[in-house]
Amino acid sequence: MYYKCMEGQQTIGIVGGGQLGRMLTLAALPLGFKVVVLNPSPGSPAAQVGAEEIIGDLYDSAALQKLAAAADYITIEIEHLKVSTLKAIAAQGKPVNPAPATIELIQDKFKQKEFLAQAGVAVAPFMEVTDEASAVAALKKFGGKMLLKTRHGAYDGRGNMVVSSVDDIKTAFEKFGTAALYAEKFIPFTKELAAMVARSVSGEIAIYPIVETIHKRNICLEVLAPAQADETALKSAKSLARKVAQLLDGAGMFGIEMFLTRNGKVLINEIAPRVHNSGHYTTEACRTSQFEQHIRAITGLPLGDSSLLIPAAAMVNILGERDGPTKVEGLHAALKLPHVSIHFYGKSPTKVDRKMGHITATGDTVKQARARALKARKLIQI
Amino acid sequence: MYYKCMEGQQTIGIVGGGQLGRMLTLAALPLGFKVVVLNPSPGSPAAQVGAEEIIGDLYDSAALQKLAAAADYITIEIEHLKVSTLKAIAAQGKPVNPAPATIELIQDKFKQKEFLAQAGVAVAPFMEVTDEASAVAALKKFGGKMLLKTRHGAYDGRGNMVVSSVDDIKTAFEKFGTAALYAEKFIPFTKELAAMVARSVSGEIAIYPIVETIHKRNICLEVLAPAQADETALKSAKSLARKVAQLLDGAGMFGIEMFLTRNGKVLINEIAPRVHNSGHYTTEACRTSQFEQHIRAITGLPLGDSSLLIPAAAMVNILGERDGPTKVEGLHAALKLPHVSIHFYGKSPTKVDRKMGHITATGDTVKQARARALKARKLIQI
Numbered sequence: 081m082y083y084k085c086m087e088g089q090q091t092i093g094i095v096g097g098g099q100l101g102r103m104l105t106l107a108a109l110p111l112g113f114k115v116v117v118l119n120p121s122p123g124s125p126a127a128q129v130g131a132e133e134i135i136g137d138l139y140d141s142a143a144l145q146k147l148a149a150a151a152d153y154i155t156i157e158i159e160h161l162k163v164s165t166l167k168a169i170a171a172q173g174k175p176v177n178p179a180p181a182t183i184e185l186i187q188d189k190f191k192q193k194e195f196l197a198q199a200g201v202a203v204a205p206f207m208e209v210t211d212e213a214s215a216v217a218a219l220k221k222f223g224g225k226m227l228l229k230t231r232h233g234a235y236d237g238r239g240n241m242v243v244s245s246v247d248d249i250k251t252a253f254e255k256f257g258t259a260a261l262y263a264e265k266f267i268p269f270t271k272e273l274a275a276m277v278a279r280s281v282s283g284e285i286a287i288y289p290i291v292e293t294i295h296k297r298n299i300c301l302e303v304l305a306p307a308q309a310d311e312t313a314l315k316s317a318k319s320l321a322r323k324v325a326q327l328l329d330g331a332g333m334f335g336i337e338m339f340l341t342r343n344g345k346v347l348i349n350e351i352a353p354r355v356h357n358s359g360h361y362t363t364e365a366c367r368t369s370q371f372e373q374h375i376r377a378i379t380g381l382p383l384g385d386s387s388l389l390i391p392a393a394a395m396v397n398i399l400g401e402r403d404g405p406t407k408v409e410g411l412h413a414a415l416k417l418p419h420v421s422i423h424f425y426g427k428s429p430t431k432v433d434r435k436m437g438h439i440t441a442t443g444d445t446v447k448q449a450r451a452r453a454l455k456a457r458k459l460i461q462i
Numbered sequence: 463m464y465y466k467c468m469e470g471q472q473t474i475g476i477v478g479g480g481q482l483g484r485m486l487t488l489a490a491l492p493l494g495f496k497v498v499v500l501n502p503s504p505g506s507p508a509a510q511v512g513a514e515e516i517i518g519d520l521y522d523s524a525a526l527q528k529l530a531a532a533a534d535y536i537t538i539e540i541e542h543l544k545v546s547t548l549k550a551i552a553a554q555g556k557p558v559n560p561a562p563a564t565i566e567l568i569q570d571k572f573k574q575k576e577f578l579a580q581a582g583v584a585v586a587p588f589m590e591v592t593d594e595a596s597a598v599a600a601l602k603k604f605g606g607k608m609l610l611k612t613r614h615g616a617y618d619g620r621g622n623m624v625v626s627s628v629d630d631i632k633t634a635f636e637k638f639g640t641a642a643l644y645a646e647k648f649i650p651f652t653k654e655l656a657a658m659v660a661r662s663v664s665g666e667i668a669i670y671p672i673v674e675t676i677h678k679r680n681i682c683l684e685v686l687a688p689a690q691a692d693e694t695a696l697k698s699a700k701s702l703a704r705k706v707a708q709l710l711d712g713a714g715m716f717g718i719e720m721f722l723t724r725n726g727k728v729l730i731n732e733i734a735p736r737v738h739n740s741g742h743y744t745t746e747a748c749r750t751s752q753f754e755q756h757i758r759a760i761t762g763l764p765l766g767d768s769s770l771l772i773p774a775a776a777m778v779n780i781l782g783e784r785d786g787p788t789k790v791e792g793l794h795a796a797l798k799l800p801h802v803s804i805h806f807y808g809k810s811p812t813k814v815d816r817k818m819g820h821i822t823a824t825g826d827t828v829k830q831a832r833a834r835a836l837k838a839r840k841l842i843q844i
Contacts, residue, residue: 086810087789106488109511112790112806112819129491129512364749367801367824382798390771407469408494416764419749424494428468437494442749 091116092375093151095138095166097124097131099425099435100157100355103363105131107371113379117157118147128426141165148174155332155378156354159183160233177281177378178353179330186353190231190262199327201320202347204339205265215249218263225266228252230259240298242266267347269339273307273317274358276370277325277334278386280377285325286386288366290317293337293358299433300357302453303395304446305365306388309340317346324348333374335359357397357435362386364421364440365393390442394449396457398422398437400430406462414456419443422456436462473498474757475533477520477548479506479513481807481817482539482737485745487513489753495761499539500529510808523547530556537714537760538736541568542615559663559760560735561712568735572613572644581709583702584729586721587647597631600645607648610634612641622680624648649729651721655689655699656740658752659707659716660768662759667707668768670748672699675719675740681815682739684835685777686828687747688770691722699728706730715756717741739779739817744768746803746822747775772824776831778839780804780819782812788844796838801825804838818844 092108094101097119105115105126115131117124118138127133134150136143138161148154148169154176166180185192193206205222209215219226228249230239239259241252244266252261272295276288292309294302307314321336328334328351335356337349359370368376368384376383406428414422424437439456443449474490476483479501487497487508497513499506500520509515516532518525520543530536530551536558548562567574575588587604591597601608610631612621621641623634626648634643654677658670674691676684689696703718710716710733717738719731741752750758750766758765782788788810796804806819821838825831 086806086808087787106492106511109808110488110805112793112804112808127512129488130510367746376797381794384797385800405469411494412763415758415766418767420766422494423492424468426468426491426494 086112089114090152090379091150092379093118093147093154094126094131094157095144095147095154095161096157097126097133098157099125099427101126101131102129102425103360103371103423104155104157104355104374105129107369108375111372111375111381113375116147116150118143125425125427138162144169148172153177153378155374156183159186159353163187175281175378177331178328178334182328182330182353185328186351188231189229189350190260192351193262193264195327196324196348201324201327202345204267204347204349207263209261209263212249212253215243215253215261215263216246219243219246219249222263222265227264227266228256228261229264230256231262232260267339267341269341271307271309271340272349273309273338273340273346274303274356275317275321275336275338276356276359276362277321277336278370278373278377278383279325279331279334280383281331281380284383285322286373286383287318287322288359288362288370288386289388290314290321291358291361297433299397299399301397301399302450303358303361304450305361305393305395306446308446310344313340313344313346320346320348324351328353331377333359333370333377360423360438361393361395361440364442365390391444392446392449393440393442394446394453396439396453397435398424398439398457398460398462400432400434400436400462403431404429406430406436408460408462410460413459414439417441417452417456419449420452420456422460430462468494471496472534472761473532474761475500475529475536476508476513476539477526477529477536477543478539479508479515480539481507481809483508483513484511484807485742485753486537486539486737486756487511489751490757493754493757493763495757498529498532500525507807507809520544526551530554535559535760537756538565541565541735545569557663557760559713560710560716564710564712564735567710568733570613571611571732572642574733575644575646577709578706578730583706583709584727586649586729586731589645591643591645594631594635597625597635597643597645598628601625601628601631604645604647609646609648610638610643611646612638613644614642649721649723651723653689653691653722654731655691655720655722655728656685656738657699657703657718657720658738658741658744659703659718660752660755660759660765661707661713661716662765663713663762666765667704668755668765669700669704670741670744670752670768671770672696672703673740673743679815681779681781683779683781684832685740685743686832687743687775687777688828690828692726695722695726695728702728702730706733710735713759715741715752715759742805742820743775743777743822746824747772773826774828774831775822775824776828776835778821778835779817780806780821780839780842780844782814782816782818782844785813786811788812788818790842790844792842795841796821799823799834799838801831802834802838804842812844
């Protein structure tokens with residue numbers, strides 16, 4: 081059931097009703113907004129917390145137009161959608177944020193890299209790959225170790241492969257099939273860093289602390305806030321994140337993922353034009369969560385404070401451990417640990433490596449917060 | 463729409479779907495619970511954020527039984543309900559918290575006072591009033607100034623009157639009609655204090671900081687955390703709050719309202735066996751909000767940390783300013799202030815003095831937080 085309970089009440093339309101849509105909904109409702117999400121199947125994580133649901137594919141123009149008709153503001157929780165329709169919706173005068181042009185740029189990782197390189201932003205060396213021969217040439221150019229990445233549709237580790245031989249390249253081409261690819265030099269990094277940056281429709285900018293992200297199998301496992309790195313690196317990461325956010329059109333949160341190389345250089349890895357897994361810790365650790373900040377940013381409200389409230393926080397993802405109906409065990413033991421918060425997304429079934437929830441622990445030091453979060457994670461089965 | 467998305471997923475049934483039910487729902491869902499509320503009319507504040515709704519009167523036995531059938535745990539957000547049915551539900555083996563006997567005690571303010579006095583808890587002198595003659599006798603006994611209070615059904619200032627003459631008593635009896643009354647000596651206090659105390663089904667106790675509450679027309683207007691009072695008074699308030707919570711049966715949050723008298727003594731004013739307006743600040747200011755703590759307490763989960771994360775917080779209620787359809791103005795200006803959070807409850811219509819939302823501001827000092835919250839409140843019209 082869906083009620084407009086206030087005169088002049090405004091509705092936020094979100095493309096996608098997954099966990100990001102859910103947490104955006106949880107932030108939007110207390111501010112007095114209504115939320116409607118477009119999702120391929122009913123009972124989405126967002127609908128479970130009070131969003132109205134339009135059922136449809138994110139590449140279905142009619143469904144996107146239906147969302148637009150029901151909402152005063154359009155935003156996204158996932159960038160894999162029909163961008164031409166969002167452009168049409170924006171052209172009709174409906175506020176769409178991030179800008180469709182930004183989503184389009186992000187959809188093609190190769191174009192994203194080109195854009196950043198042309199703007200003078202430090203990125204790892206990369207090149208287009210059109211066939212196995214050009215991949216072999218890239219491997220030679222990049223010193224015998226590189227990443228082959230699909231240009232489109234990759235997320236949570238799907239669409240990335242490290243290759244260091246012609247055999248590896250053959251395997252990658254078999255795996256990726258006809259997908260368009262590009263190659264990126266393998267850069268040994270000491271840490272992966274990230275920052276959430278908010279820009280509002282009025283141009284106001286707020287930057288969250290630089291955090292460290294830890295990936296395995298190309299999936300984000302942990303986020304540590306603040307990142308433990310030398311001041312120069314943190315400063316350069318912060319100014320790089322701000323620069324990148326300023327390059328992109330449209331309002332909202334931007335998740336900026338970076339590499340800190342062995343020689344202390346910061347490179348941009350990739351950009352998410354939306355709230356992001358590396359910003360989940362902000363719910364417990366910052367005065368304004370990334371979710372509330374995004375809602376403020378796209379609706380023209382002033383941005384909130386983005387600093388850390390507490391010395392340290394650690395976020396650990398709860399990834400599915402098996403395939404089957406969702407069943408949670410260990411909640412009691414995990415909540416026995418001090419300063420631990422747990423967020424389930426209401427997804428079923430559980431699948432290996434599916435993002436089912438996350439844990440945020442806080443503490444006096446990153447080490448303490450991380451130990452709490454990891455211990456809590458170990459106690460939960462899903 | 464209502465989905466059970468996990469095997470063995472448990473449902474919390476809440477009697478009442480107002481703002482307290484709403485904030486309990488917002489806390490329960492991320493922990494993996496489902497929520498169903500009993501509410502007299504559809505589209506309650508709780509249903510708007512994802513609670514399933516059973517429509518029925520809180521004094522309707524069949525409706526309460528329907529709620530019980532749909533839930534694994536029963537709790538309340540308001541104590542004005544048919545307690546005999548809750549007793550029957552508990553007797554059937556369903557966990558009901560707080561205990562129905564505690565709710566019954568709280569429902570009759572006179573019995574509540576008797577219970578506290580008999581347990582040796584300091585309260586203001588009080589006596590039963592059966593007619594105008596006994597009220598006149600009470601007035602004489604209490605030195606010419608006292609409160610006449612209805613024993614049942616009073617909240618947010620309805621059912622309280624200060625009297626200091628026989629004429630006042632006549633007016634009170636006209637106003638209260640046939641309602642059962644009692645009299646309480648008027649105690650000049652310097653401050654009103656409150657504390658939220660959690661007790662879990664396993665007997666674990668967590669006490670939140672002592673706060674100062676500011677009432678006008680007997681409605682809570684502001685809450686300041688922590689209370690600014692001398693250490694002895696704060697200590698005695700804390701131990702009194704703990705004692706009172708231990709006297710009462712059942713688990714959950716208890717809101718303990720107190721007076722700090724001119725001679726530095728702490729008296730218990732009244733008890734709410736549930737989450738409470740004086741604990742709303744915990745959402746922003748504490749590691750575990752009163753709402754999550756209540757969910758933990760009634761479901762047998764371990765209690766979370768209840769200390770202040772930040773130096774100070776101030777909560778200001780957003781009371782309706784007129785009668786009519788709800789329309790909010792001034793959100794933009796209010797959110798421009800730093801460290802201000804705003805929660806609307808999704809209620810319509812607005813009415814004079816109806817609780818429509820609240821503002822929590824944080825700061826380095828109570829003075830700073832309060833100035834921010836009051837300024838934000840002034841900027842909002844509703």
